[in-house]
Amino acid sequence: MKKSVLFILGFILLQLHAVNLGAQGKEKGMDAITKASVEAQLSFLSSDWMEGRYTGTKGEYMSGDYIASMFKLYGLKPGGDEVSAFQGRGRRQVAVQRGRTYFQTIPFIESTMGDGMEMAIINESKDGSDRNIFNYRTDFMVSGAEVSTEKTVPVVFVGYGLVADSLGYNDYKGVDVKGKIVLRMAGYPGRIDSNSLAFKRFRPGNRMAEYRLRAAKNNSAMEAGAIGVIEVVPGADPSKDWASNVPFRYNSTFYEGEKNPNQRKSLRIMTDSLGRSVINITLSLRAVNALLSGTGINLGQVESRIAQTQKPESKILAGKKLYVKTSVESRIVAGRNVVGVLEGEDLNDIIVVGGHYDHLGMLDGFIFNGADDNASGTVGVMEIAKAFTASGVKPKKTIVFAAWTGEEEGLWGSKYFVDHPYRPLSNIVMNLNFDMISRDEDDDTQKNKCTMTYTKAYGSLKEIAQNNFGEFKLNLQIHYNDPEKPSGGSDFAPFAAKNIPIIYWEAAMHKDYHTPFDSFEKTNTEKMTNIIKMGYLTVWDIANQDGMLMKK
Numbered sequence: 001m002k003k004s005v006l007f008i009l010g011f012i013l014l015q016l017h018a019v020n021l022g023a024q025g026k027e028k029g030m031d032a033i034t035k036a037s038v039e040a041q042l043s044f045l046s047s048d049w050m051e052g053r054y055t056g057t058k059g060e061y062m063s064g065d066y067i068a069s070m071f072k073l074y075g076l077k078p079g080g081d082e083v084s085a086f087q088g089r090g091r092r093q094v095a096v097q098r099g100r101t102y103f104q105t106i107p108f109i110e111s112t113m114g115d116g117m118e119m120a121i122i123n124e125s126k127d128g129s130d131r132n133i134f135n136y137r138t139d140f141m142v143s144g145a146e147v148s149t150e151k152t153v154p155v156v157f158v159g160y161g162l163v164a165d166s167l168g169y170n171d172y173k174g175v176d177v178k179g180k181i182v183l184r185m186a187g188y189p190g191r192i193d194s195n196s197l198a199f200k201r202f203r204p205g206n207r208m209a210e211y212r213l214r215a216a217k218n219n220s221a222m223e224a225g226a227i228g229v230i231e232v233v234p235g236a237d238p239s240k241d242w243a244s245n246v247p248f249r250y251n252s253t254f255y256e257g258e259k260n261p262n263q264r265k266s267l268r269i270m271t272d273s274l275g276r277s278v279i280n281i282t283l284s285l286r287a288v289n290a291l292l293s294g295t296g297i298n299l300g301q302v303e304s305r306i307a308q309t310q311k312p313e314s315k316i317l318a319g320k321k322l323y324v325k326t327s328v329e330s331r332i333v334a335g336r337n338v339v340g341v342l343e344g345e346d347l348n349d350i351i352v353v354g355g356h357y358d359h360l361g362m363l364d365g366f367i368f369n370g371a372d373d374n375a376s377g378t379v380g381v382m383e384i385a386k387a388f389t390a391s392g393v394k395p396k397k398t399i400v401f402a403a404w405t406g407e408e409e410g411l412w413g414s415k416y417f418v419d420h421p422y423r424p425l426s427n428i429v430m431n432l433n434f435d436m437i438s439r440d441e442d443d444d445t446q447k448n449k450c451t452m453t454y455t456k457a458y459g460s461l462k463e464i465a466q467n468n469f470g471e472f473k474l475n476l477q478i479h480y481n482d483p484e485k486p487s488g489g490s491d492f493a494p495f496a497a498k499n500i501p502i503i504y505w506e507a508a509m510h511k512d513y514h515t516p517f518d519s520f521e522k523t524n525t526e527k528m529t530n531i532i533k534m535g536y537l538t539v540w541d542i543a544n545q546d547g548m549l550m551k552k
Contacts (some may be wrong), residue, residue: 026540029391033383033536035529041070041379043440045357046371053370054361055406056108056333063357067338067403068102074389076340079400079422080104084509093288104337106405108269109146114327117142119281121290122152124319130323130325132290137242139284144330145326146268146277153214155229155317157297158182159306160189161229163220166484167201168336175314178225181281183324185299186233188213188529189306198307205481207441207509219487221278228279228324234299237285254516257364267409269416270332279326281394290319294393337413338403339422342388343541344395348427351543352400353535354414355381355434356407356491366516371515371523377434378403380505380532387536395543397429404491414491416497416538429548430461431495432539437531438523441508447524450531453504456482457494457551461503461538468537474530501549503538505531
């Protein structure tokens with residue numbers, strides 16, 4: 001009996017010691033995340049030497065090598081492509097071993113739009129049809145085409161092209177857009193009246209979400225089967241910005257030169273079949289009016305009615321078809337995700353901590369350094385990796401640390417990883433994503449506001465964050481956002497689309513977004529450091545709990 005009591009007492013003391021070591025390790029890891037370290041890495045990744053980190057360029061490769069070296073320094077194992085090592089020469093070479101690198105190489109098609117574009121509006125009636133042929137860069141512009149193509153298809157008006165199931169609103173309900181081009185209005189119901197009930201109901205939660213609404217609407221169009229999108233602002237004429245001779249060069253707040261700064265290249269992943277994508281078409285006001293002529297649709301009136309009724313008014317444009325011929329020039333380039341692995345006691349339960357490291361590159365002497373977008377999030381990934389190593393405690397779950405490429409062109413790096421994961425997707429417990437965590441909104445007088453978006457069904461994610469926030473008292477003012485199905489223009493979206501719970505940290509949308517002025521000296525590294533610490537604390541608790549995350 002005495003031995004049994006001593007055994008039980010010893011077991012209890014051993015468990016308490018393990019818990020105490022875990023708590024000490026958690027704090028030790030957090031102490032390794034310092035403002036000085038954050039600033040050192042952020043200033044380098046956003047320096048001119050990285051040349052804006054555009055996917056497939058020298059700047060991206062140099063940045064990727066730097067990130068991989070940090071992963072190696074922190075003791076992470078390579079989690080990228082499997083490669084073989086060979087011995088011998090020529091035909092006598094034999095594979096002696098297989099292993100992984102830190103790089104997941106992605107084949108991209110880099111495309112630019114050619115000049116051979118054509119478009120015509122076809123009016124059909126019982127008496128026959130007529131065709132109004134419009135000129136490229138005079139009455140229409142095209143982007144997003146994957147290959148050169150030629151199509152004649154019907155057009156469907158889909159209101160705002162908005163799908164908001166949680167609000168009981170779906171512009172695609174009751175209309176068939178498969179294989180067709182959709183015509184939609186920019187924004188959301190009530191956008192023209194900030195005092196309207198529709199505005200308060202449909203306006204995205206913050207400036208970042210509002211900016212990314214267009215990408216979300218494109219995804220909805222693609223999922224509904226549309227092959228093209230025409231987006232219009234009622235009454236506006238985008239062709240006013242297409243003049244080629246005034247003032248004999250292009251001007252903006254950051255650029256003055258003879259090359260069109262908006263004619264950037266686009267990327268998509270090279271696959272063994274044509275991917276699902278939508279062509280984006282912009283029309284002059286007179287082309288819009290020609291398309292709507294005879295349909296009974298007045299966009300201004302429709303916009304006002306939807307703001308009042310909050311009900312869709314989608315319908316096919318009877319007797320209308322659009323002929324589109326696109327011209328695309330392309331080449332194959334390679335980009336790289338950077339992937340490191342901290343093996344836990346369980347190699348199958350996996351947390352993915354990620355953020356994209358690519359940005360917009362250079363334009364005629366201007367370097368888009370992308371300090372906030374998203375050198376900041378990349379530093380967050382590296383700092384959490386360092387913190388786990390510094391803790392001295394092996395986590396129960398395995399943590400994959402990833403720096404994604406191709407985000408700016410369509411979340412391609414994270415999408416590729418989801419399709420080619422380190423382990424099967426069923427093993428991924430959660431994804432934590434950092435994107436733009438170092439700037440302040442104009443009204444952020446305390447310079448400590450940020451947003452944590454998480455999957456609503458997993459309320460424990462918020463509880464874990466709140467408990468850590470209360471315990472460690474970091475100087476942050478956190479807004480919690482809990483969509484049922486998180487979506488948007490950042491790298492959490494491909495995980496959420498696969499029903500993997502996510503946490504997404506962001507700080508602010510700012511006027512320097514996607515300009516050369518997103519530079520290191522404008523970042524708030526104190527707030528950034530605290531956001532990274534919150535991410536680390538949350539990942540720590542999830543990585544050291546038993547089993548999968550539970551819904552609640």
